[in-house]
Amino acid sequence: MTDLLKLGALASTAIIDALPDWAAAERLIRRGHRAAYLAGLSERLNVPLDSALLSEKRLSRAERKEVDSLIAAELKYWKGFESEKADLSQGQTDARAAMYGRATRGTYSKARWADWDLPFHPTEGSECLSNCRCHWTVEDNGDGTGAATWHLGATERHCTTCPSRASDSPYSVKRQ
């Protein structure tokens, strides 16, 4: 399995290092999310990440649209961040910049589990935001339904929402 924590951490570091070149940092955000999306896709399709089948050029129109809209949503926050940069200390800037690398875990999860109508994804809708290290697994019942389990991140200081997601597991989900 792709080490998503590592990918997120590498992306965070790269983004912080790129600043104050905001355009370069933005390119890294795009690249990080594309990499996370492809990683998720490779696991979903069970195709090695370095396979030619998985090159970005081979993404379907729907997949391309999805990854573009995920990136666009991130960049909206990023633009807000950039507009506030003058008011932020170096430490605050670095901390916020790092979130954009870790947010790639949400993109990975959406690509990995795109076959299922999961109710939410890591880094979303929880107080821990991009610090979330939780992940899904889905057991396929073979009849178009599945049982989805939310696994708490191992070293995460848990927020309020994630433990309740874990205790509410398994969720009944459908193939989409």
Ligand SMILES: [Zn+2]
């Ligand atoms: Zn979490």
